[in-house]
Amino acid sequence: MPTPETAVPDTSTYPGADYYEVTMRPGTWQFHRDLGPADVWGYWAKNPHDRHEPIGMGYLGPTISVIKDQPTVVKYRNKLPTTHLFQFVIDKIRSGDPQLAPIAPPPYESEPPFPENVNVWNVVHQHGGFTPPQSDGMPLHSFSPDGVHAESYTTLEPDRVERNEAICAYTNHERSSMLWYHDHGMGMTSVNVYAGLAGLYLIRDPADERLGLPQGEFEVPLILQDRTFHPDGKLAYTMTQQEGEDTPVVNGKAYPFLAVEPRRYRLRILNASNERFWRLRIDPPRDVVLQPNLPFWLIGTDGGFRAPLQMLNFLIGPAERYDLIVDFSGMPMGSKFTLTNYHAPVHYPGVPGQGPEISEVMQFQVTKPLSGADRTTPPKQLKLPVVAPNEPEPDIHRREWVVYQHKLFSTMTFNAVPFMEPSQDFIKAGEKEIWEYVNPNHDAHPMHVHLVNFQVLNRQPIDAAAYQADYEKWIDGGRKASDKPVLANYFTGPPIPPDPDEALSYKDTFKSYPETVTRIVTDPWSPPMEPIAGIANSGTELPATYVHHCHLLEHEDDDLMRPFTIVDPDA
Ligand code: C2O
Structure with missing residues (x-):
């Protein structure tokens, strides 16, 4: 079993920060000695000591390993082909085939953010990162190998990039942990990650040395x-x-x-x-x-x-x-x-x-x-840092996210609102919130929230069939506020504490079990405001919009994802 190699930073380009150049490229990879070589996509990091020997395997990407609080700047370059490795999937999307459509079918259809002749677009998200929005790598930041940009494409250091590139900067203010990076292309994350676009991002704290862990x-x-x-x-x-x-x-x-x-x-x-x-x-x-x-x-x-x-x-x-x-x-x-x-x-x-x-x-x-x-x-x-319980204050703001499966399509949305509808959720910076994920389906969904860590507070079983039917009626009836089904009327049992392996833990992804509401308490919503590595406009400006979504990649593409916005509480 191979282990992805660790990328080598260039420490001279941005004083005080590690700098990497990461290129997305097609390649070949043998998944097993008895299998022939497969066409794959992967990330390659430039080797500052030998530009002819980039670091990567072809599939997946090199591990980025950083020291906590020492920032990273990464230039991502898109050198993928302009025809997708799974072009037949893209063609089916274009033909509107609802059976295999990572981009939502009607009535949730939103035009792919790229013209007809563009079939490949990508963006890199640092999963679990405490990152300003312009470096977070969200779907509408995508860019294509031939330099076509989605509507929110943005880059730091615009004078240093070509059209098929973007520069992002990371704070590395997370706790010692294993994050990862992966493709987050609009409506195409599933096929892009499947092709190989994922890698590890390790935050190392020198203080961990004394813990006595295997290294x-x-x-x-x-x-x-x-x-x-x-x-x-x-x-x-x-x-x-x-x-x-x-x-x-x-x-x-x-x-x-x-x-x-x-x-x-x-x-x-x-x-x-x-x-x-x-x-x-x-x-x-x-x-x-x-x-x-x-x-x-x-x-x-x-x-x-x-x-x-x-x-x-x-x-x-x-x-x-x-x-x-x-x-x-x-x-x-x-x-x-x-x-x-x-x-x-x-x-x-x-x-x-x-x-x-x-x-x-x-x-x-x-x-x-x-x-x-x-x-x-x-x-x-082991003397590990103990996680204190994240106790919600009594007046904490609650937000409800209903996994809504459309009657006629496999498409799922939060609250029956498509991803492309502008943000309707405004969170006061500095405050914690309780988010209640209501899942009336038969399947579990792994839910991921960008920017924050949270703790699972509890879960509560619901009468899923009744809730789903009433919720549908409410949607069909034009969503009158007074008719909205009240979750508390559908509970079939008391709240259940989190599982032992998720209790008193910092999470960025949790399991939303079927026929259950799962409640999480977030850390305070405080994006990093300071510029990173001295780069102009690399900090956050409020209001700042991020996304949360189901991490079943086909669901996130179609359409179980919503933006939310962090606002200045005094504005
Ligand atoms: Cu790991 Cu928004 O994703």
Whole structure:
């Protein structure tokens, strides 16, 4: 199993900041030794020491690793072809085929933000970033390889970019954590990420050194995805057709194995799948009958460390990150442990047995002799920063987001409002809010909010069928404020506390379970105002508009995403 290489910054272009040039390019990649090479897209970072040897693998992108609070400036260059790797999907969108239309069909249809002859557009979003809006990489910031811009395209340092480029700057004021970056092209995120446009972004805090965590080769990122292949090894995009066999891909390899020493490892798992949830556990070698599953110690989530928690399995939704310690100490040489997806089908919870499922994901093979004593801290004794509960004040503002599935189309929206409608939600800077996600569907949705971290407050079951019917009636009746269904009338039970693996954790993505309202309490809404790395206009100006969305990529494209706006409370 490969591990994406770390990009090397240029430290002279912007004094005090790390500077990278990252290019999106087509390439080829072999997902498995038994498969032929596949056409893929990936990110490549310029190597400041050797311009002929850019850093990347072809698929995915190099890891950007930064020191907390030391800003980063990145120039993104779009060198992708002008015909899409999944052009047949784009053609279907253009033909208005509602079965396979990442851009919403009528009546939610919004014109793609690009003219007919443009088929590829991209923008890079730093997921989990505390980033001013113009550097956040939102859908309408997209730009094409031939230099066509979407309506909100913007760049820092306009004198230093070509039309197929954009410069973004990141504060790196997040806590020590694993963020990631990925494509966020308007209506095309699903096919762009599927082609390979995703990478890791690590925030490192030098203060973590004293924690005694496994480091270097004993800290392993695992980027989990599922892919479907044609017999010749080329990528098939069948997300919405559900044909072909789903194959687990970790760091770009199908069914990989990792040779490990009998010691503790830190696994940093990102679910970068388009739609798949995974319920992961580690199965012991098959020949060892009495050995239990190897436990995971959860030490962090999306937004940083949390109190250690021992788990035998856990459910990870798209875009979530789990920071884990797994202990192979004392395991006999040659023993093989299997990371298994234990009954999570592609749509979660779905109907087990229906739809493509994956069981074995990868193997850890204890085949390397111990290279030295394991001096890392046993997970139970780790002195990790403890996350204080984010208590809502009694007068906190509440905002309701209803996952609304249109009667006639697969299209989903928040509150039956298409993404392209201007922002209707104005949040006072500096205040926290409770956001209530009402999910009357049968599937779970991973919901992601840009800019802030939050905590899951609780969940409450609802009479989904009755709520959905009344909500539909309200929409059809012209949305009279007085007729709006009141959520409290549909509860079928008391609030349920968050799951142990999400409680007292910093999250940027959470699971909105079916037939349930999930409540989150955000951190105060305070975008970074100061300019970054001394670059003009790189800080935030209020009002500032961001987005939140479902991270099932096909849903975010079609159309389960809304903008919201942070405003000056005194203006
Ligand atoms: Cu990971 Cu708006 O996305």
